Amino acid sequence: MALLEVKNLVVEIPNRRGSLRALNDISFSIEPGEILGVVGESGAGKSLTGASIIGLLEPPARVAGGEIILQGERIDHLGHARMQHIRGRRIGAIFQDPLTSLNPLYTVGQQIEETIRAHLPVTSAEARRRAIGLLEDTGIPAAAQRIDHYPHQFSGGMRQRVVIALALAAEPTLIVADEPTTALDVSIQAQIISLLKRLCHERGAAVMLITHDMGVIAETCDRVAVMYAGRIAEIGPVAQVIHEPAHPYTAGLMASIPDMSQDRERLNQIDGAMPRLNAIPSGCAYHPRCPQAFDRCSRERPELMAAGATRAACWLHDAHSAAEVGA
Numbered sequence: 001m002a003l004l005e006v007k008n009l010v011v012e013i014p015n016r017r018g019s020l021r022a023l024n025d026i027s028f029s030i031e032p033g034e035i036l037g038v039v040g041e042s043g044a045g046k047s048l049t050g051a052s053i054i055g056l057l058e059p060p061a062r063v064a065g066g067e068i069i070l071q072g073e074r075i076d077h078l079g080h081a082r083m084q085h086i087r088g089r090r091i092g093a094i095f096q097d098p099l100t101s102l103n104p105l106y107t108v109g110q111q112i113e114e115t116i117r118a119h120l121p122v123t124s125a126e127a128r129r130r131a132i133g134l135l136e137d138t139g140i141p142a143a144a145q146r147i148d149h150y151p152h153q154f155s156g157g158m159r160q161r162v163v164i165a166l167a168l169a170a171e172p173t174l175i176v177a178d179e180p181t182t183a184l185d186v187s188i189q190a191q192i193i194s195l196l197k198r199l200c201h202e203r204g205a206a207v208m209l210i211t212h213d214m215g216v217i218a219e220t221c222d223r224v225a226v227m228y229a230g231r232i233a234e235i236g237p238v239a240q241v242i243h244e245p246a247h248p249y250t251a252g253l254m255a256s257i258p259d260m261s262q263d264r265e266r267l268n269q270i271d272g273a274m275p276r277l278n279a280i281p282s283g284c285a286y287h288p289r290c291p292q293a294f295d296r297c298s299r300e301r302p303e304l305m306a307a308g309a310t311r312a313a314c315w316l317h318d319a320h321s322a323a324e325v326g327a
């Protein structure tokens with residue numbers, strides 16, 4: 001059984017004139033222990049997908065259709081209290097800014113110990129021992145002393161290590177990490193990603209890793225979902241998606257990976273911009289930017305279809321398009 005199944009997820013954001021569809025018919029699954037990357041330019045819908053799963057969509061955004069199933073249990077319509085329990089115990093969350101996850105008024109030890117005790121049947125002495133162990137595992141020097149420090153006493157990179165310890169504290173089976181290194185110094189981004197990967201692997205936790213960085217995906221993930229304008233454009237094993245991208249958008253993202261000797265920058269090398277939610281183009285939303293678009297692409301919207309070893313929402317992979325492409 002898949003650890004997580006997202007089926008036909010729709011997220012809407014009501015506005016004065018009705019509502020905007022920010023996520024449309026998103027379906028994917030995550031297997032136990034797997035690292036699934038979610039990639040795409042700013043505005044693709046990556047964060048909304050993550051927020052839907054952890055039950056932290058910010059109103060007025062709301063799940064308007066579909067199902068989110070964690071270990072066989074539907075979690076998309078649960079109340080606040082039940083979801084809060086699932087969030088600590090079964091799903092851990094890591095956000096871009098470590099200060100989002102940490103309370104400035106409590107020591108990091110108090111926060112990790114409280115999370116452990118809220119979810120696991122252990123004594124306070126055992127919770128403290130485990131908290132120190134977690135901080136040691138995340139590479140925080142002198143963990144037995146630093147555990148009594150407040151979040152502001154840590155550097156940005158060390159704080160994100162604390163957040164990883166906190167996310168893992170209740171031994172969740174899934175970690176949703178939304179751009180966990182974007183706010184950090186470039187020199188420590190790779191360390192934090194490889195730490196996250198190692199710790200989750202050791203504990204058998206699956207990860208949904210949201211990033212705009214194809215380089216991070218290539219180095220870290222087992223499979224990847226490429227998002228564009230609120231839909232999945234392509235999904236498949238990382239090696240295949242990277243080496244033989246089936247969707248021209250994926251190919252564009254790949255071409256935008258900067259030279260490894262340079263600092264990574266935000267993706268900016270595909271001509272044009274992601275459409276606004278109130279102006280999604282007809283047919284395939286990518287067609288106005290697509291170098292391989294043909295007539296059908298502006299008329300009909302492609303669903304995900306088999307494309308070599310991946311699945312892509314692109315008419316190039318439809319047998320009936322062959323004549324038109326060739327024409």
Ligand SMILES: Nc1ncnc2c1ncn2[C@@H]1O[C@H](COP(=O)(O)OP(=O)(O)OP(=O)(O)O)[C@@H](O)[C@H]1O
Pocket residue numbers: 013022040041042043044045046047048049058059060061212276277
């Ligand atoms: N509360 C909101 N009100 C209006 N629009 C919103 C709201 N939340 C998200 N959106 C819109 O939904 C779309 C998807 O947003 P989302 O944050 O999921 O994108 P993203 O792929 O995570 O981008 P980024 O990399 O910039 O975080 C964007 O067009 C965004 O402007």
